[in-house]
Amino acid sequence: MLFEPYVNEPFADYSDPDTLAAFKATLADVKTQLGKDYPLIIGGEAVTTGEWLSSFDPSHKERLVGRAAKGKAEHIERAFDAAYSAYESWSQVSMEKRARTLIRLVAIMRRRREELAAWEVFEAGKSYLEAIADVAEAIDFCEYYAREALPLAKPLPTYDYPGEENTTVYQPLGVGVVIPPWNFLLAILVGTTVGPVVVGNTVIVKPSPNTPIIAAKFMEMVAEAGFPPGVINLLTGDDADLGDALVDHPRTRFINFTGSVATGVRIHERAAKVQPGQAWLKRVFLEMGGKDALIIDETADMELAVNAAVVGGFGFQGQKCSAMSRAIVVDEVYDDFVARFKAATERLTVGPADENPDVAAVINERQFDKILGYIESGKSEARLVAGGEAADGDGWFIKPTIFADVPADATIAQEEIFGPVVAVMRARDFDHALELANSTAYALTGGVISKDRSRLERARREFQAGNLYFNRKITGALVGVQPFGGFNMSGSNTKAGGPDYLKNFMEMKTTTELF
Ligand code: NAD
Numbered sequence: 001m002l003f004e005p006y007v008n009e010p011f012a013d014y015s016d017p018d019t020l021a022a023f024k025a026t027l028a029d030v031k032t033q034l035g036k037d038y039p040l041i042i043g044g045e046a047v048t049t050g051e052w053l054s055s056f057d058p059s060h061k062e063r064l065v066g067r068a069a070k071g072k073a074e075h076i077e078r079a080f081d082a083a084y085s086a087y088e089s090w091s092q093v094s095m096e097k098r099a100r101t102l103i104r105l106v107a108i109m110r111r112r113r114e115e116l117a118a119w120e121v122f123e124a125g126k127s128y129l130e131a132i133a134d135v136a137e138a139i140d141f142c143e144y145y146a147r148e149a150l151p152l153a154k155p156l157p158t159y160d161y162p163g164e165e166n167t168t169v170y171q172p173l174g175v176g177v178v179i180p181p182w183n184f185l186l187a188i189l190v191g192t193t194v195g196p197v198v199v200g201n202t203v204i205v206k207p208s209p210n211t212p213i214i215a216a217k218f219m220e221m222v223a224e225a226g227f228p229p230g231v232i233n234l235l236t237g238d239d240a241d242l243g244d245a246l247v248d249h250p251r252t253r254f255i256n257f258t259g260s261v262a263t264g265v266r267i268h269e270r271a272a273k274v275q276p277g278q279a280w281l282k283r284v285f286l287e288m289g290g291k292d293a294l295i296i297d298e299t300a301d302m303e304l305a306v307n308a309a310v311v312g313g314f315g316f317q318g319q320k321c322s323a324m325s326r327a328i329v330v331d332e333v334y335d336d337f338v339a340r341f342k343a344a345t346e347r348l349t350v351g352p353a354d355e356n357p358d359v360a361a362v363i364n365e366r367q368f369d370k371i372l373g374y375i376e377s378g379k380s381e382a383r384l385v386a387g388g389e390a391a392d393g394d395g396w397f398i399k400p401t402i403f404a405d406v407p408a409d410a411t412i413a414q415e416e417i418f419g420p421v422v423a424v425m426r427a428r429d430f431d432h433a434l435e436l437a438n439s440t441a442y443a444l445t446g447g448v449i450s451k452d453r454s455r456l457e458r459a460r461r462e463f464q465a466g467n468l469y470f471n472r473k474i475t476g477a478l479v480g481v482q483p484f485g486g487f488n489m490s491g492s493n494t495k496a497g498g499p500d501y502l503k504n505f506m507e508m509k510t511t512t513e514l515f
Helices: 015-033 072-092 095-111 113-124 128-153 187-198 212-225 241-249 259-274 300-316 331-345 365-381 429-435 453-462 501-505
Strands: 036-038 040-042 045-047 050-059 062-071 163-173 175-180 203-204 233-234 254-258 282-285 292-297 322-329 383-386 401-404 420-428 445-449 468-469 504-515
Touching: 015 045, 015 113, 036 212, 040 212, 045 445, 050 113, 050 212, 062 113, 062 212, 072 175, 072 203, 072 233, 072 241, 095 128, 095 187, 095 212, 113 212, 128 187, 128 401, 128 501, 163 233, 175 187, 175 241, 187 203, 187 212, 187 254, 212 322, 241 259, 254 259, 259 282, 259 445, 282 501, 292 300, 300 322, 300 331, 300 420, 300 445, 322 429, 331 383, 331 401, 331 420, 365 401, 365 420, 383 420, 420 429, 429 453, 445 453, 453 468, 501 504
Parallel strands: 036 062, 175 203, 175 254, 203 233, 254 282, 292 322, 292 445, 322 420, 401 420, 445 468
Antiparallel strands: 040 045, 040 233, 050 062, 163 504, 383 401
């Protein structure tokens, strides 16, 4: 065995006073580093462009986390040149050597784990636990894909044929574009990059304009880990300059995207068009949004149900694709659930992320306005039970909000809000609950809180969700344990952290020799 057996990276226990004190010291240290400038990284070289993209702390609107260089059309061409040049040799490096490079990257990430988590608190408004969990997930992706890559170096088993030698092997695809979202700012960026890279592809990474600084930190570690120049290139900048241009580019071989359904569909359509000079059909991997439901029936452990709803609904301000944005509750226990959920939600603290409240700021002004717009439409569609407005402070704070009696066709029951807003829906019985759960275009995560075995088994078959959880919260999938990704408009089901993931970024070649 080349590597030790895979285990998930532990989080940290911030209820321990020493661990908490150490993290606060790291936060204070990182705070002194805010406001710096970061270049593009093309072919291993730092490139500045004269224009900057500013990243602000969502909890302190005026606090500059850093500035990232804005890439333009000319940098896209340079990045493709660098990635193609690196591909020639990187695609020929042994799988084992490439996997070892991921393990070296992990060693650096582990040394810097608290510091990286601190950057996440400032750049994205993560609580301490959410931040360290994201760093741990990034580590897991490297550890897991390094191990999963090794068997892919071997020829595939096929039947013999008399008089011939037949071999079938996997080979990488070429140069891909990686487009991650801001919400799991390190984990998804790292996972969607190192997956294709470990199997021999080279990439251009275009992070979300909301979180470019963590991407710059990642590139520092990439260089230290010894990835050859050009294997991973960083283009930060505006979507208007980089988004369509990278997707449309004839030299793009594949696109590894995670984000909203609107952007995903746009990429899907544009990437389908074969551009002049393009010599392949682009492969497109699109992991998109959710409108995830938790069913609570009359047999449910109510305390467990309420905890799952609070954590799943309001963890990281509801800004998770897996967030529980719908609680579907069977009539018999509906009023009891709503009362307890309201009480638990009103106990949540709201404040700046660096003070580690339960709920911090949403990512930016655009999302803040959009979420408040959904809250306004909720007020006319349903019954407001908790929150329903912005909270005081110097950041983009919104009170955790609950609507009850939400009709199945209400906007807030159908559209992804991506904020701290939960729709509670009344179901006549379990059958009706299941019908409501399956009544959106999304199918990402879902859950059932019930003690009834036959219902759980029915949900196992009939509840449409890529990640389905029974008697627990519906967020927090673990790499290698719960492969993550949905069905329908939630995406192309690449299942990040799953056993099929890496094969997406390879193609099979068969060679036949007649003796
Ligand atoms: P988004 O769609 O706004 O942006 C995602 C990425 O696409 C960003 O890097 C953005 O800069 C880029 N982009 C924007 N316009 C583009 C264009 N025209 N061409 C190419 N790229 C473009 O999404 P977001 O707000 O960053 O992330 C939140 C969304 O991501 C939510 O819908 C959430 O559910 C989803 N998400 C899904 C998963 C999953 O695994 N299914 C995981 C996390 C987040």
